[in-house]
Amino acid sequence: MESPHTNARVGFDADYYNACLSFGRGGDRTVMAAWRELGDLLAGRAGWHFDIVNKGGAVPEALWSLGLFGESRLNVRVTDAGWFECFDYDGDRTDVCSTIAKVAAWIEGGDREERARKPSDLQRRMASEDDWKVFKFRQNTVLVSWSDDYYSAAILGAAHDTAFGxxxxxxxxRAGEMLCGLFGAPSEIAPELNLVAELDESATSRLRQNGK
Structure with missing residues (x-):
């Protein structure tokens, strides 16, 4: 059985292992093992995304983040010592965890993770500008699967809930309606949202066989 980290969505032409090797100082065996543990914890966890970022330095680095549409309100990276540096943007606080179990406890502490899954005040304000014009214009990718006679659809980078049909x-x-609910937008504008569907193998096969 594949480990969860092998399915992490990297965002460019590389897999998780090579991205960590190149941008996460993964040439060190201890560091690479820590990246694997972190990937296994977060790859299947709702809302978390893996990115290569430049945090004000000259060298890009690997980073796991939680936040809507690429925001990094919570983030975790592996240090040179193979420990885990955890940052809470809203609390402006950094904690260093020595084990992956402590990372999980940090993430789940209080309402930290649930808060970071919601739109920030800035995102809500920008989305609602000019009678929700910005919100309607923004292109959103809808990830679609099919199983047990139902399509499932989720907005990439947005909600941790899944719509079914x-x-x-x-x-x-329904995914568009859920996105409206997440931002507090009127449900009537859901048909106007700029949605682009990305079908996986199961959804593509079902559509080709059934036509709808």
């Missing part, structure tokens, strides 16, 4: 259109429409 017996047809592809129904699932995508």
């Amino acid at each position: 017996t047809t592809l259109k129904e699932a995508i429409d």
